[in-house]
Amino acid sequence: MYRYDEFDHTLVAERVTQFRDQVRRRVAGELTEDEFKPLRLMNGLYLQLHAYMLRVAVPYGVLSAHQMRRLAHIARVYDKGYGHFTTRQNIQYNWPRLEEVPDLLEELAEVEMHAIQTSGNCIRNVTADQFAGVAADEIDDPRVYAEIIRQWSTLHPEFSFLPRKFKIAITGAPNDRAAVKVHDIGLRMVRNEADEPGFEVIVGGGQGRTPMIGHVVRGFLPVPDLLTYLDAVLRVYNQLGRRDNLCKARIKILVHETGVDEFTRLVEEEFAAMSRESPQVLPGGELARIRAYFQPPAYRDLREAAPTLDLALATDRAFAQWHAASVSAHKQPGYAIVTISLKPIGGIPGDASAEEMEAVADLAERFSFSEIRVTHEQNLVLPDVAKENLHAVWQGLKAAGLATPNVGLVTDIIACPGLDYCNLANARSIPIAQEISERFADLDRQHDIGELKVKISGCINACGHHHVGHIGILGVDKKGIEHYQITLGGDATETAALGDIVGPAFSGEKVTDAVDTIVAVYLEQRRDGERFLETYRRVGLAPFKEKLYASR
Amino acid sequence: MTCSVVTANRLDDGAVVYLAPEGRWTGCLDAALVARDDATEPLMAMAERAVADRLVVTPYLIAVEDGPKGRLASHIKERIRATGPTVRLDLGKQAGQTGSTEARYVSL
Numbered sequence: 001m002y003r004y005d006e007f008d009h010t011l012v013a014e015r016v017t018q019f020r021d022q023v024r025r026r027v028a029g030e031l032t033e034d035e036f037k038p039l040r041l042m043n044g045l046y047l048q049l050h051a052y053m054l055r056v057a058v059p060y061g062v063l064s065a066h067q068m069r070r071l072a073h074i075a076r077v078y079d080k081g082y083g084h085f086t087t088r089q090n091i092q093y094n095w096p097r098l099e100e101v102p103d104l105l106e107e108l109a110e111v112e113m114h115a116i117q118t119s120g121n122c123i124r125n126v127t128a129d130q131f132a133g134v135a136a137d138e139i140d141d142p143r144v145y146a147e148i149i150r151q152w153s154t155l156h157p158e159f160s161f162l163p164r165k166f167k168i169a170i171t172g173a174p175n176d177r178a179a180v181k182v183h184d185i186g187l188r189m190v191r192n193e194a195d196e197p198g199f200e201v202i203v204g205g206g207q208g209r210t211p212m213i214g215h216v217v218r219g220f221l222p223v224p225d226l227l228t229y230l231d232a233v234l235r236v237y238n239q240l241g242r243r244d245n246l247c248k249a250r251i252k253i254l255v256h257e258t259g260v261d262e263f264t265r266l267v268e269e270e271f272a273a274m275s276r277e278s279p280q281v282l283p284g285g286e287l288a289r290i291r292a293y294f295q296p297p298a299y300r301d302l303r304e305a306a307p308t309l310d311l312a313l314a315t316d317r318a319f320a321q322w323h324a325a326s327v328s329a330h331k332q333p334g335y336a337i338v339t340i341s342l343k344p345i346g347g348i349p350g351d352a353s354a355e356e357m358e359a360v361a362d363l364a365e366r367f368s369f370s371e372i373r374v375t376h377e378q379n380l381v382l383p384d385v386a387k388e389n390l391h392a393v394w395q396g397l398k399a400a401g402l403a404t405p406n407v408g409l410v411t412d413i414i415a416c417p418g419l420d421y422c423n424l425a426n427a428r429s430i431p432i433a434q435e436i437s438e439r440f441a442d443l444d445r446q447h448d449i450g451e452l453k454v455k456i457s458g459c460i461n462a463c464g465h466h467h468v469g470h471i472g473i474l475g476v477d478k479k480g481i482e483h484y485q486i487t488l489g490g491d492a493t494e495t496a497a498l499g500d501i502v503g504p505a506f507s508g509e510k511v512t513d514a515v516d517t518i519v520a521v522y523l524e525q526r527r528d529g530e531r532f533l534e535t536y537r538r539v540g541l542a543p544f545k546e547k548l549y550a551s552r
Numbered sequence: 553m554t555c556s557v558v559t560a561n562r563l564d565d566g567a568v569v570y571l572a573p574e575g576r577w578t579g580c581l582d583a584a585l586v587a588r589d590d591a592t593e594p595l596m597a598m599a600e601r602a603v604a605d606r607l608v609v610t611p612y613l614i615a616v617e618d619g620p621k622g623r624l625a626s627h628i629k630e631r632i633r634a635t636g637p638t639v640r641l642d643l644g645k646q647a648g649q650t651g652s653t654e655a656r657y658v659s660l
Contacts, residue, residue, distance in 0.1 A: 027606065047561055049568070050633065051566040095643075097565045097566075348639055419629060419632055421637060428638065428639075430639045434639065482628065
């Protein structure tokens with residue numbers, strides 16, 4: 001993985017020193033809250049319902065075991081023993097004290113981490129496919145480009161005060177695990193007719209109040225043009241994006257109001273001008289320098305088949321169930337990718353205790369070349385596990401309480417912190433997730449239902465990605481009472497779609513029953529081998545709506 | 553009659569506090585100073601002084617109601633602020649207290 005050079009170290013260390021002085025001035029009364037707030041937000045420090053909240057960046061979701069141990073240490077020393085992994089592949093601490101945050105940031109800097117670009121109207125931390133570099137279906141390793149984008153975007157002077165926040169996601173694979181079509185810019189690696197790798201550039205996607213699927217503005221962008229083209233898109237947005245209305249300030253609104261063709265023309269015009277005047281092509285040497293950080297680890301020369309694994313699968317049903325849900329194909333023969341569910345039945349989606357973080361770090365060190373990934377679905381990944389070690393990994397996870405075999409199933413729910421923690425929320429998300437999880441706890445039933453993505457947001461800002469949930473649940477406030485609007489048919493993958501609102505919102509007491517009804521209609525309607533989404537696309541909203549509102 | 557109290561977050565740790573008599577700040581809603589109807593200006597003036605003294609940030613008024621179980625904030629968001637996350641009863645002001653826990657999905 002990438003290691004900081006002297007510039008990175010200096011930049012992050014200077015930022016900590018600056019923030020330490022800013023906190024000192026705030027406490028001494030030299031800065032008012034109005035003056036201090038934008039400064040703390042630039043360092044990821046929010047003020048939430050119960051306390052300050054620090055959002056720590058995990059660029060493109062890649063962590064070392066050493067970094068994970070430091071996150072556990074921070075949870076223990078500066079917080080209340082846990083952290084929350086988010087849909088932006090970051091981690092949030094919910095209880096830090098203001099005067100201790102500079103020390104906390106210093107401890108992060110020691111392990112090459114920070115909280116920059118986790119707030120404010122800048123280019124936020126780039127997110128990526130959690131299987132980057134190891135996925136069997138990958139065209140190229142997107143971490144290389146994600147790191148280049150990180151370096152280009154960090155404290156970019158021209159793009160530090162955009163009309164609104166700006167999120168870039170990248171995937172190197174045709175199977176989109178990074179939700180690139182619902183980001184301000186989504187980059188999907190493709191190959192041209194000459195078999196050269198490049199990017200499909202998707203602009204104007206997003207969730208929030210006005211959800212939109214992004215539009216392809218460039219079918220194939222050669223790799224050397226990446227930063228110039230991103231500059232061009234950002235320049236058009238920075239110049240024309242609305243600053244008069246917060247709700248209409250994202251690039252998706254600009255693309256929509258300008259029209260895709262005209263927006264594309266403006267970007268291409270800017271790109272052509274920039275290419276003429278100040279070509280910023282990615283120098284091959286620089287590309288090679290960054291790529292060198294992402295060389296494969298020292299894989300052993302293994303056969304694809306692992307007899308010990310086959311034996312364990314045949315004799316240990318619990319292991320086989322976990323394997324079926326948690327293990328994905330690796331590009332290296334004899335290796336596998338393990339997804340660790342942070343969704344125990346009835347638990348809080350994305351939360352991990354310091355002990356759990358350390359257990360994952362242990363397993364990463366023993367079995368996965370010390371590397372860990374964070375997924376936007378609020379799970380963790382061990383990217384490089386030899387198949388012959390999968391049973392041992394599972395046993396280690398089981399001992400740590402981290403072997404819930406539900407990845408991709410109905411209880412693998414995304415939920416934002418909601419009104420239990422968040423100042424913006426209208427309703428609680430976590431208790432709804434917990435109740436649905438408990439209702440569908442039976443593993444055989446979950447496997448019978450198959451892939452089903454339930455995503456819950458506590459407000460229209462959609463941190464819980466409800467718009468792209470197969471079943472999306474949005475918390476709303478109706479005269480001070482929590483209600484939940486349900487959408488069906490959303491999809492965050494390469495076949496992205498926004499969910500359809502099923503009808504009037506349900507009260508908190510009724511929402512799990514409603515999900516149960518939706519699942520029952522699906523099971524009744526599905527044809528052999530059909531996933532929830534496929535059945536929904538075939539039969540539409542009507543049968544679900546009819547059952548859900550039959551007794552009203 | 554409308555009853556209001558002033559709430560804010562403490563500067564040093566962000567904890568939820570309420571304005572109490574004599575300009576003190578308390579973590580306990582029951583101990584907060586209550587303004588009846590529109591008589592809120594003196595309370596907000598006291599709160600602004602505390603902002604200037606760097607004790608609290610962003611003070612604002614919330615509606616409260618007195619009931620058989622004591623004083624409650626009228627809105628669910630403020631009820632959660634007053635106690636802590638409903639999904640972690642070991643955290644926030646409710647930590648260490650015993651009491652009824654309502655169904656998690658039911659409005660508090």
